Amino acid sequence: MPSLPDPSCDPRPVSGSHSLVTGSSDAELIDAVLAGDIDAFSGLVRRYQDTCTRFAVRMLGSRVDADDALQSAFMRAFRGLRSCKDPNRFGGWLYQIVINECRTYASRQRRRELRFPPATEAIERAVAPGSDDEPDRDVGGHIERALSMLPTEQREAFLLKHVEELSYDEMSEMTGVSVPALKMRVKRACDGLRDLLEGVYHG
Amino acid sequence: MGCVIYLKGFIMADSYDETRQAEDAVFAERVAASLRAPERAHPSFEKRLMDKVRMEGRSLYAAAGASPNASWWRTEWIIRLSPRGGVAIAAGIGAIIALSGVAVGSRISARSHSPAATAQAAPARDTVELVRFVFVDSGAASVALVGDFNGWTRGATELKRSGAPGVWTASVALTPGRHEYAFIINGKRWVADPLAVKSSDDFGTESSVIRVGTAGKSET
Numbered sequence: 028m029p030s031l032p033d034p035s036c037d038p039r040p041v042s043g044s045h046s047l048v049t050g051s052s053d054a055e056l057i058d059a060v061l062a063g064d065i066d067a068f069s070g071l072v073r074r075y076q077d078t079c080t081r082f083a084v085r086m087l088g089s090r091v092d093a094d095d096a097l098q099s100a101f102m103r104a105f106r107g108l109r110s111c112k113d114p115n116r117f118g119g120w121l122y123q124i125v126i127n128e129c130r131t132y133a134s135r136q137r138r139r140e141l142r143f144p145p146a147t148e149a150i151e152r153a154v155a156p157g158s159d160d161e162p163d164r165d166v167g168g169h170i171e172r173a174l175s176m177l178p179t180e181q182r183e184a185f186l187l188k189h190v191e192e193l194s195y196d197e198m199s200e201m202t203g204v205s206v207p208a209l210k211m212r213v214k215r216a217c218d219g220l221r222d223l224l225e226g227v228y229h230g
Numbered sequence: 231m232g233c234v235i236y237l238k239g240f241i242m243a244d245s246y247d248e249t250r251q252a253e254d255a256v257f258a259e260r261v262a263a264s265l266r267a268p269e270r271a272h273p274s275f276e277k278r279l280m281d282k283v284r285m286e287g288r289s290l291y292a293a294a295g296a297s298p299n300a301s302w303w304r305t306e307w308i309i310r311l312s313p314r315g316g317v318a319i320a321a322g323i324g325a326i327i328a329l330s331g332v333a334v335g336s337r338i339s340a341r342s343h344s345p346a347a348t349a350q351a352a353p354a355r356d357t358v359e360l361v362r363f364v365f366v367d368s369g370a371a372s373v374a375l376v377g378d379f380n381g382w383t384r385g386a387t388e389l390k391r392s393g394a395p396g397v398w399t400a401s402v403a404l405t406p407g408r409h410e411y412a413f414i415i416n417g418k419r420w421v422a423d424p425l426a427v428k429s430s431d432d433f434g435t436e437s438s439v440i441r442v443g444t445a446g447k448s449e450t
Binding site: 060066134 | 250251254255257258259261262264265266267268269270271272275276278279280282283284286287288290291376378380381382383384386414420431435437
């Protein structure tokens with residue numbers, strides 16, 4: 028997981044009474060949990076929650092849904108901790124769970140939107156850049172809205188490749204999708220974003 | 231009325247040339263830069279999670295030194311048998327193992343949909359199966375197909391009129407496994423396939439289920 032932060036770089040203080048959390052490796056924390064020290068799991072949560080939050084928020088376009096998806100993903104990870112075969116690669120294993128959980132939530136979002144459609148025209152207006160004589164300052168907002176209009180699998184592939192900066196081999200390992208299929212998804216995502224953002228970058 | 235017909239077929243992923251990849255990488259870099267801004271979890275995220283973890287955790291991971299909560303299969307059994315009794319009990323154990331095999335098989339199948347299990351196995355799959363969706367409604371002006379395979383995207387898969395009056399069809403490449411889908415008639419009316427197994431989501435909306443078999447079979 029190249030984009031996962033160095034645990035020692037997390038600037039936030041460690042709360043709680045658990046002294047094992049700060050300097051321990053993922054494998055040590057997992058061993059502690061499996062031995063019955065449940066609070067050691069908070070070290071893993073603290074270490075990975077922000078990185079996972081970025082992916083989930085970009086993937087789902089909603090902080091509320093992202094929070095729900097991550098609560099569920101971390102609980103799945105906790106319950107399945109014994110099946111993490113390589114505890115030193117816990118970050119990658121957790122990320123696989125987060126990706127799957129986000130897929131589930133994205134699918135629910137799609138259904139919700141189909142049954143209770145949002146004002147499509149308003150969304151398209153929001154994505155469309157301003158006119159030439161009206162400078163557009165919210166480029167980031169346009170990008171996020173355009174991203175949210177891509178099909179789920181294209182959005183996921185684009186985020187993993189270009190935001191999380193994973194290699195295609197890593198993406199394939201995490202998603203269970205072949206490298207050629209992932210390349211195609213990224214390509215289609217780029218094509219889609221180009222169409223949706225036409226004008227934002229003036230071509 | 232809708233139905234699904236399985237057609238044998240294979241589609242391989244297209245190639246994607248390196249020049250175009252490089253062009254896309256430049257464009258993607260401009261787009262991705264703003265998306266890489268860090269996001270913080272909600273301040274209460276850890277506490278809410280750890281509350282749940284503590285509630286479940288004690289039973290999942292017993293503390294060292296705690297009294298052993300040995301399950302029956304960990305318990306050591308010593309059984310002495312006469313040869314005749316041994317044959318009878320061996321037959322019984324064989325039956326139990328056979329029955330257990332069914333249960334374990336179901337469980338493994340169910341686990342394969344869970345993130346944890348997918349994370350570990352999930353081989354790359356380039357091969358898909360072509361499934362033909364058919365919907366019959368002589369009064370329909372348009373029929374669309376939505377499902378998990380097209381991200382529940384309206385307009386992604388439109389059915390076309392076939393030769394017979396009122397018959398609409400579309401062929402879709404599906405990966406092996408379970409898929410959910412529904413039809414949207416005239417851009418508005420949501421209809422689950424009346425001939426397929428039903429599934430309801432969190433909002434009580436009915437969809438249909440198709441299972442595409444790895445051995446080249448579809449089930450509805």
